[in-house]
Amino acid sequence: QVQLQESGPGLVKPSQTLSLTCTVSGDYITGGYYYWSWIRQPPGKGLDWIGYISYSGSTYYNPSLDSRVTVSVDGSKNQFSLKLTSVTAADTAVYYCVRETYDYKSGSYSKYFDPWGQGTLVTVSS
Amino acid sequence: QSVLTQPPSVSAAPGQKVTISCSGSSSNIGNNYVSWYQQLPGTAPKLLIYDNSMRPSGIPDRFSGSKSGTSATLDITGLQTGDEADYFCGAWESSLSTVIFGGGTKLTVL
Numbered sequence: 001q002v003q004l005q006e007s008g009p010g011l012v013k014p015s016q017t018l019s020l021t022c023t024v025s026g027d028y029i030t031g032g033y034y035y036w037s038w039i040r041q042p043p044g045k046g047l048d049w050i051g052y053i054s055y056s057g058s059t060y061y062n063p064s065l066d067s068r069v070t071v072s073v074d075g076s077k078n079q080f081s082l083k084l085t086s087v088t089a090a091d092t093a094v095y096y097c098v099r100e101t102y103d104y105k106s107g108s109y110s111k112y113f114d115p116w117g118q119g120t121l122v123t124v125s126s
Numbered sequence: 127q128s129v130l131t132q133p134p135s136v137s138a139a140p141g142q143k144v145t146i147s148c149s150g151s152s153s154n155i156g157n158n159y160v161s162w163y164q165q166l167p168g169t170a171p172k173l174l175i176y177d178n179s180m181r182p183s184g185i186p187d188r189f190s191g192s193k194s195g196t197s198a199t200l201d202i203t204g205l206q207t208g209d210e211a212d213y214f215c216g217a218w219e220s221s222l223s224t225v226i227f228g229g230g231t232k233l234t235v236l
Binding site: 048112115 | 158163170176177182217230
C-alpha cells in the first residue's frame with residue numbers, strides 16, 4: 001500500500017527556514033494523476049492546507065502562505081519537499097505530507113487527501 | 127481560517143447514532159465536493175468520506191456522508207468506543223482558491 005513518511009528538524013529558530021522531506025513508497029510521485037501536498041496542524045487546532053506539487057512538477061500554494069512556501073520534487077528518490085521561509089511561532093505545528101486527489105466535474109471541485117504521513121512536529125523557538 | 131463551521135463536540139452512547147454537521151456557503155460546500163476525516167488521538171487524520179458521500183475501501187458502512195445546499199453531514203451509526211476521535215470536514219473554497227477545513231468536532235462515546 002502507499003505510505004508517506006516525513007523527515008526533518010523538529011526545532012527551527014525564528015526567521016529561519018523550515019525544511020521537510022516526504023518519502024513516498026508504494027506509488028510514484030511522477031507517475032501521474034495525483035498531487036502531493038503538505039498540510040499542517042497547530043497543536044490543539046484544526047488543519048491548514050499548505051500546497052501541492054503535481055506529478056508534472058507544477059505547484060500551487062495556499063495564497064496566505066504563497067510568498068514563503070516552496071514545494072519541490074526529487075523523482076529519483078521518490079521524495080517531495082517543503083520549504084517555509086521566515087518562520088515565526090505561528091508556524092509551530094505538526095506537518096503532514098499527503099497524497100491529494102483532484103478532480104473537476106459537473107462544475108465542482110473535488111479534492112481529498114489519502115493517505116497521510118504520520119506527521120512530524122516542528123517547533124519554532126529560539 | 128475555519129470557514130467551515132462544525133460543532134466543537136458531540137456525544138452519544140455505544141450503539142447509538144450521532145450526526146456531525148459542517149456548515150459553509152455557496153463558495154465552498156454549496157458548489158464543491160466535501161470530504162471527511164477521522165483523527166484518532168495522537169494519530170494522523172484518515173479519509174472517511176470523499177465526494178460528499180463516497181466511502182474509500184475499508185471504511186465501514188457505519189460511516190455515511192451527505193450534502194444539502196451549503197451544509198454537509200457525517201452520520202455514524204452503531205457507535206463504538208473506538209470511534210472516539212476528532213472529525214474534520216474539508217472542501218475547496220472558490221473565493222480564496224484554497225482548500226479549507228472545519229475546526230473539528232470531538233466525538234465522545236459515553
